[in-house]
Amino acid sequence: MSDVNMWAIEEAFYEKNITLVCGVDEAGRGPLAGPVCAAAVILPPNIEIPGLNDSKKLSDKKRRELFPIIQENAIAYGIGFADEKEIDEINILQATFLAMERAISQLSVKPEHILIDGNRNKDFGIPSSTVVHGDSLSASIAAASVLAKVTRDDVMLEMAKQYPGYAFEIHKGYGTRAHYDALRSNGPCPIHRMTFLKKLYGTE
Numbered sequence: 371m372s373d374v375n376m377w378a379i380e381e382a383f384y385e386k387n388i389t390l391v392c393g394v395d396e397a398g399r400g401p402l403a404g405p406v407c408a409a410a411v412i413l414p415p416n417i418e419i420p421g422l423n424d425s426k427k428l429s430d431k432k433r434r435e436l437f438p439i440i441q442e443n444a445i446a447y448g449i450g451f452a453d454e455k456e457i458d459e460i461n462i463l464q465a466t467f468l469a470m471e472r473a474i475s476q477l478s479v480k481p482e483h484i485l486i487d488g489n490r491n492k493d494f495g496i497p498s499s500t501v502v503h504g505d506s507l508s509a510s511i512a513a514a515s516v517l518a519k520v521t522r523d524d525v526m527l528e529m530a531k532q533y534p535g536y537a538f539e540i541h542k543g544y545g546t547r548a549h550y551d552a553l554r555s556n557g558p559c560p561i562h563r564m565t566f567l568k569k570l571y572g573t574e
Contacts, residue, residue: 376423376509377416379501383483384415390445392481392496393510394473396466397425397518401543402553403536403562404526405451406462408469409517412445412481413510419443422512424505425519437520440513447513448476449521454563461565467492473514487511533559 375381380391396408413419419440425433441447450472452465460468474484474494484498485508491500504511523542530539536552536559543549543561553562553570564571 374507376512379485379508380415380510388482389415390479390482391510392477392484393508393514394470394484395487395505395511395514395518396469397522399462399466402545402549402566403454403538403543404529405453405522406457406466406469407449407451407518407522408466408473409447409449409514409521410473410477411440411447411510411513411517412477412479413513414443414445417443422509424512425515433516433520436516440516446477446479447517448473449517450476454561457563458565463490485511487515529561533561
């Protein structure tokens with residue numbers, strides 16, 4: 371178990387009477403297909419959620435156990451998407467910000483401060499700061515990472531049924547060897563990000 375205090379960043383805000391701290395994270399920036407998904411989560415101060423950590427460090431089973439616990443215990447949460455067409459149109463960074471904006475807009479309570487995983491920020495109209503490796507350092511961001519990851523994985527499981535032959539159920543759209551082999555055999559399907567496939571298909 372990690373010795374990191376997952377509440378240290380939030381506690382610094384609580385000491386300033388800023389209690390509605392919202393963690394924001396995304397899943398799916400790197401895949402060749404499907405949407406990018408973002409989640410925003412406001413947790414009650416210092417709530418105990420055993421096993422909460424960066425979603426990438428958790429098994430699928432553990433993430434799915436945590437998913438409803440986070441939803442039930444959060445003060446508020448929101449989930450947003452930007453699809454492959456938006457990614458191709460405005461680029462993955464801007465599409466990620468768009469998904470985050472949509473997730474924040476879903477919150478039933480307006481946060482006082484937003485913690486964004488990573489080192490890139492955008493003006494969401496609310497005070498915000500970035501936290502590098504935030505999903506391993508902040509309980510709120512870790513909770514958002516779990517909601518975003520599970521939600522996007524479920525979307526890709528559905529896409530696997532609509533577009534068999536790409537094994538989306540296995541790699542969730544990431545650029546594995548099997549995925550590239552499927553692209554060479556079948557060509558792209560409607561949910562592929564064409565700007566991510568320039569090496570295969572030129573600059574189209």
